[in-house]
Amino acid sequence: MSAVSAPAPVRRVAIELGERSYPIDVGNGLLGQAATWSALPQASCALIVTNDVVGPLYGGRMAEVLRTRYRQVHTVVLPDGEQHKDWQTLNLIFDALLRHACDRQTVIVALGGGVVGDMAGFAAASYMRGVPFVQVPTTLLAQVDSSVGGKTAINHPLGKNMIGAFYQPQQVVCDLDTLQTLPARELSAGLAEVIKYGPILDMEFLAWIEGNIDALMARDPAALAHAVVRSCELKAWVVGQDERESGLRAILNFGHTFGHAIEAGLGYGAWLHGEAVGCGMVMAALLSQRLGGVDAAFVRRLHDLIRKAGLPVKGPRLGAERYLELMRVDKKAQAGEIKFVVIDRPGHASVTGAPDALVRDVIEQCCE
Amino acid sequence: MSAVSAPAPVRRVAIELGERSYPIDVGNGLLGQAATWSALPQASCALIVTNDVVGPLYGGRMAEVLRTRYRQVHTVVLPDGEQHKDWQTLNLIFDALLRHACDRQTVIVALGGGVVGDMAGFAAASYMRGVPFVQVPTTLLAQVDSSVGGKTAINHPLGKNMIGAFYQPQQVVCDLDTLQTLPARELSAGLAEVIKYGPILDMEFLAWIEGNIDALMARDPAALAHAVVRSCELKAWVVGQDERESGLRAILNFGHTFGHAIEAGLGYGAWLHGEAVGCGMVMAALLSQRLGGVDAAFVRRLHDLIRKAGLPVKGPRLGAERYLELMRVDKKAQAGEIKFVVIDRPGHASVTGAPDALVRDVIEQCCE
Structure with missing residues (x-):
């Protein structure tokens, strides 16, 4: 230890x-x-x-x-x-x-x-x-x-x-x-949700996580305490403004649209929720880049941090059509149109639709 | 017709x-x-x-x-x-x-x-x-x-x-x-809940129901319209003050503590909910009399109106102990103490406990 x-x-x-x-x-x-x-x-x-x-x-x-x-x-x-x-x-x-x-x-x-x-x-x-x-x-x-x-x-x-x-x-x-x-795999799964708060809300926190990822993986109490407190503060700020997810709160689902498709496609329990979200954030970051919100360096940075947290960065090969089908029944979908949380500038997220062809492309690129 | x-x-x-x-x-x-x-x-x-x-x-x-x-x-x-x-x-x-x-x-x-x-x-x-x-x-x-x-x-x-x-x-x-x-039996079951509003909230409405019980049983549209509107107004007034049943709203359960025991004891569906409530109101009225809130004439008046509405006025013989056992798991019970809605004066109700012996006595008297 x-x-x-x-x-x-x-x-x-x-x-x-x-x-x-x-x-x-x-x-x-x-x-x-x-x-x-x-x-x-x-x-x-x-x-x-x-x-x-x-x-x-x-x-x-x-x-x-x-x-x-x-x-x-x-x-x-x-x-x-x-x-x-x-x-x-x-x-x-x-x-x-x-x-x-x-x-x-x-x-x-x-x-x-x-x-x-x-x-x-x-x-x-x-x-x-x-x-x-x-x-x-x-x-x-x-x-x-x-x-x-x-x-x-x-x-x-x-x-x-x-x-x-x-x-x-x-x-x-x-x-x-x-x-x-906590088993190591579940520690990593939790870090996925900690990392999430950075790109959508707080780039300073993202930098802090990058600087402390080894301490977090080693379960240093002070590092864990800060990660938990800051994550709860950020979530509290969002939930305080939108308790029932009629608007802003949806940004907390960054990585979750792709992630839920992975979980459902493999059968619940095959991947942990946090693992699916970790991989889903890589996919959502790439989609954000393709929509012009962030650059390739940002995507690479998030990809590397997620990997260092012990999380998968490549999605399972379910086939792009199956991903799309699974995402259409996501709770965020409206009248069959899939809604994605994308980073529109570092530290800021929004919810948007995206052309199927572009989403297919992102899926192909992110699956092994 | x-x-x-x-x-x-x-x-x-x-x-x-x-x-x-x-x-x-x-x-x-x-x-x-x-x-x-x-x-x-x-x-x-x-x-x-x-x-x-x-x-x-x-x-x-x-x-x-x-x-x-x-x-x-x-x-x-x-x-x-x-x-x-x-x-x-x-x-x-x-x-x-x-x-x-x-x-x-x-x-x-x-x-x-x-x-x-x-x-x-x-x-x-x-x-x-x-x-x-x-x-x-x-x-x-x-x-x-x-x-x-x-x-x-x-x-x-x-x-x-x-x-x-x-x-x-x-x-x-x-x-x-x-x-x-609507089948006749269900019309009567509905009248139980209409009648309920009288003794707990509005004696004028009780008198109106007594004067119009034949028109209601004959489904006269004007009589039904008044019964529905006045019942909704009275319920709206109560619910507006206590949406989540932390206090006042509980009085709407007049007759329901005994009624739920009848339904559960006979197996759901044997008696209609309104039938059980009709009979339960007779029992609750008698309990109210024994606790000093109303006189025998009041109990008789309610009993007769419930009977005219085509509802049972005698409870099934489940045995007093079984009634008590069933009422102890009622949602209104607190720490095993059964809560009854009683009429403490005509047109006014409150929630109270009652000695088991007294409740047993009321049950014996009301069951055939």
Whole structure:
């Protein structure tokens, strides 16, 4: 293990959404400290939703600390993986809630990565038409992206995240210690979403990531703390202006139109979401260049950083037509026209259509 | 057929919920008139959700008029009945939306009774995290209750309406003509929810219903128009003050705690929801008397009106303990304490707990 810096102090990012505002706390060892949870709502019951990988690592500690606040603390353990982000698995949460006669004050705690957060969040949004909800993201991807902003969903055989809700948590707790147990592949997947914020919003942050990519890959706590805090700040700024994705918020999907096609084309779970987004950003950068927003050097720079983060930079050969077909059912599509997030100048993004021929060309060039 | 009055003029009730405000139009023959739909949002696609009873009667006319506004108009026909208000049936809607590549501007139109409205509404709330939604209630119960106020849900084997969302429609259209084809049993079920508004909010309206119960049972258009409009006004007033049922709104569940136990105890679909609520109101009135809110004459008056509306006034013999057990998992229960809506003085209701012994006594007295 490489030499790492001392634990960073606890930092708080505020998500400002009027009566739906909430704090994100970022720091080391937060999960097991009673003080972390002192603002949670009163209730008689809490339900921890986790998976069979994270549960054994942190479920016991989480349950113990919640028992100081709630008379009943139950845990439901979901199978791990995007391929289980479906109704059958979601229903395990409802079964547990009803079996334990959990009332509508029950606090649902999502302990795990993006899949756990999406499912626990949608369960919280839907159980008795809405119960309080807390996110404890244990992956880098969930800490910097999926646990911020209130998007929850499950997949449908015909499309990813097609069934869900906008539903804000009461609190998000990013315990950086949990990143030390993360598999290398998932660390890289999380870095994809960290990198994303640079080209669309903050070129200074992009330069910082380039200068600290080795420290991030070595899980240096101070570097991880800055990456998580800055990513959450940038996402908070966007979500605060457009909670329900009617405009600006769509730029957070940079790389996701191509990425979702990769995930759907290979079958959910073959590539991690962050891996597909990493590769999708290379494709979206090339499309941005072809549309005149950035130059070849910019594309090369992003390509190299994504590669250094341990992410794929070449797409799978699904065939250009299959990519187009899959992208036409993307949620951002309108009346069958595919919408792409492109960089129109470094640090600034917009949503646009593009001629099929040009998109085909970009796909051919980016697939091995 | 008895002599009936002339069609009533179109009347509009405004539901005031800030940016989620919407109108309820009440009148004869509205469904097939293009003018009724002139304020609907622009989109390329509309999906009519109906059932196998209402679809054959009004689905064709509805599709025809929507085709003047939307390029694609699809219809999904659900099996009729409360026993189908589950995930499997809900998924038929998602399947249709995705099979037709419907985008997130798609307008979902619920054409049917409360079950269709609840399912189409929850599908609209959840598809791509929310698409526009219109209610065209074709039963009296849906016109006066379930289509007003944004409650949507499906059932779970362990509880009714346990999974859902608060989600407001863009518009509600109550075409009184559809009530002429309603089975007698469903007309009575709807009258239960009309009667409900009297004891909890408006004794003048209760007196009006008593004076017009024969006209209502004979489906006189002017009488039905007044019953629908006044019910919607009263519900709008309550929902406008408490959209998410954190307080006042709970009084609309008068009769529902006992009613839900009857429905769950007999198996969903054995009694209609309105039948269970009718009987539940008799039980709740007796409980109110025992708690000192009303006198025996008031209970007798409500009992007689419910009977005249063709509704059951005696509960099924499930046993008092089974009633209590079923009511403890009701959404209104808190930490296992059952909450009842009681009349604390004529025209005024509140939510309260009650000693088990007293509730047992009321159940014994009201069951045959």
